[in-house]
Amino acid sequence: MSTNIHTNIDSPAASKSAAGSAGMTLGAYLRVLLVGIFFGIVLVKSEVVRWQRVHDMFLFREAHMYLIITTGIIVAGLAMQWIKRFGIKTIDGKPIVYKPKPFHKGIILGGILFGAGWAITGACPGPIYAQIGAGAWMALATLAGALAGMFVYAYAKPKLPH
């Protein structure tokens, strides 16, 4: 098997050989794909991918988005308590570890900019992909902008307050 990183990423068959370093088997990648499909369906059917829903959230016109986000946090929080209390492991038998994201100034500065983008486009990163998959081709512009923003951040990072 090739040891070339790109080959391993591009070819699902080769990803098994990469399991040692990335800790992921072909099966694990398939399960990631399935959870992605599940989440993509949820994003569309819940309508959080609709610009109007996001706009109405920021205008306090309806509680739909707030209720979904809050319920999601509570359910995920209870699940994490369950995972911790009973020492639930992954189906590959590995421990489940969450690494908290450390605080830095970018959390506030970047967070405000991100929120502004969310309000303008009506999408956060997950919905961008769901919109494109659903055939809302204008969302390709949102993705192009997001990739440009990521590249600019990559180069500006050393100069930005963190």
Add this chain to the structure above:
Amino acid sequence: MMEFLLAPWPWWFSGILVGLTVPLLFILSGKAFGISTSLQQAGAMCAPGCKASYLRDHDRREHAWTLVFVLGIGLGGYVAAHWLSATPVEFLPESYLNVAGLVKLLVGGFLIGFGARYAGGCTSGHSITGIANLSWPSLVATIAFFAGGLGVTWGLGTWLFS
């Protein structure tokens, strides 16, 4: 049952499924739910010899799953829009389907990509996974997201969305 699934899903059903995504992804693949890292992964793969250490030193193999995950989200978006919706879903409003709309999506997308990476996460990684794990910086990030979104909607709304 089919009628329920083909209509837009109510907030409680959507919220529970959004929340369940976190333990599902942890248990099935050992990964913490988060989407905007996929942007960095895409950047690191497109520019492997990049001068910016943010992309050069990014562990492509460790994060390869993020691209598989967002591919799944796109597929899920397709499935939901084409096979699971009784009526077409309006992702973006009429007012966005023109050149001005395209510019808004590009600029908004830029803010999403720059802001999410600067903040180290977006609505999924910070607001859902982070808060569910009782990580306070993620709560601060979420407050910043809403500060930015509310600021743009209420401050520039009449100019941007008329």
